[in-house]
Amino acid sequence: xxxxxxxxxxxxxxxxxxxxxxxxxxxxxxxxxxxxxxxxxxxxxxxxxxxxxxxxxxxxxxxxxxxxxxxxxxxxxxxxxxxxxxxxxxxxxxxxxxxxxxxxxxxxxxxxxxxxxxxxxxxxxxxxxxxxxxxxxxxxxxxxxxxxxxxxxxxxxxxxxxxxxxxxxxxxxxxxxxxxxxxxxxxxxxxx
Numbered sequence: 630x631x632x633x634x635x636x637x638x639x640x641x642x643x644x645x646x647x648x649x650x651x652x653x654x655x656x657x658x659x660x661x662x663x664x665x666x667x668x669x670x671x672x673x674x675x676x677x678x679x680x681x682x683x684x685x686x687x688x689x690x691x692x693x694x695x696x697x698x699x700x701x702x703x704x705x706x707x708x709x710x711x712x713x714x715x716x717x718x719x720x721x722x723x724x725x726x727x728x729x730x731x732x733x734x735x736x737x738x739x740x741x742x743x744x745x746x747x748x749x750x751x752x753x754x755x756x757x758x759x760x761x762x763x764x765x766x767x768x769x770x771x772x773x774x775x776x777x778x779x780x781x782x783x784x785x786x787x788x789x790x791x792x793x794x795x796x797x798x799x800x801x802x803x804x805x806x807x808x809x810x811x812x813x814x815x816x817x818x819x820x821x
Contacts, residue, residue, distance in 0.1 A: 632666050640671035641794040645705045647693035649673040658704045659742050688719045698729045699755070700820055703738070706731055710739040735786045753793050753801060759819045761801060763793050769805075778808045787820065788812065 636655050643650045655678055678684040679691075698708045710729060713722040729740060732786040753761040756770055766789045773782045788803035800811050 632669060635666035636669055636671040639702065640665065641800075644673035644676055645671045645700060645702060646697050646708065647673060647690065648696065649675065651675075656708070658707050658738075660738075667702075668704060670708050680712075685730045686712075686715065688716050691716055692721070692756060694722075694725060698725055703735050704734075706735055707739040707742070710736075710764070711743055714743060753798050753814055754818045755817050756815050761791065761793065761814065761817075761819060764790050765789055766820045767801070767803070767812075768820050769812070769816060770818050771816045773812070773816060775805070775808065775810055778810065780806055780808075782806070782810070788817065791817075 632655055637653070639645075640653065642653070644653060651673045653671050653673055654677060655666075656672045657669055661668045672680065675690060679686050691712055694709045694713060697705055698713075700709070701707055706729070710726070710731060713726050715731075716722045717726070722801070728808055755761055755767060766787060769782055769784055769786045769788065772784050782805045786805055788801075790807055791801045791803040794800040794802060796809065799814055801814060801817065802809065802811050804810070
């Protein structure tokens with residue numbers, strides 16, 4: 630059974646967060662433990678757009694978490710916990726957070742995907758706006774003169790298994806011609 634059909638069966642065709650019965654899709658709750666469908670929430674487009682930051686978070690929409698926090702699905706509890714913390718400035722989420730009960734392992738999972746106080750998410754994107762992750766393979770879209778290494782990295786050169794520069798969302802690192810170099814994201818494109 631594939632993940633989508635597993636989620637559809639588990640959710641009975643409704644969003645596991647807001648109980649909407651519109652178009653549903655799986656949302657992977659990071660960091661994934663590779664437990665298949667247990668790492669996913671079956672969510673509607675409205676919830677997905679806000680979770681994926683494709684549209685602004687509407688605090689009133691998330692009042693539905695009043696019911697979702699009692700779900701028996703751990704991934705639903707994790708998403709609910711994170712969203713309530715994100716909305717905590719609205720006032721009402723604090724009461725729901727106090728009522729929530731999470732097993733120790735679930736709480737650890739929920740906190741692992743949250744940002745510390747005052748921290749902002751650093752997202753590395755390529756020249757097309759695609760989000761890059763550590764280990765991705767990219768291709769150079771422009772000839773680059775590599776300072777200090779005396780060579781030019783040619784357009785079309787593949788850079789395999791990149792690493793992200795954690796304090797600078799404009800740079801990635803990788804090996805070209807046996808040299809470990811830093812590359813500006815604007816000069817790379819994600820490959821499949």
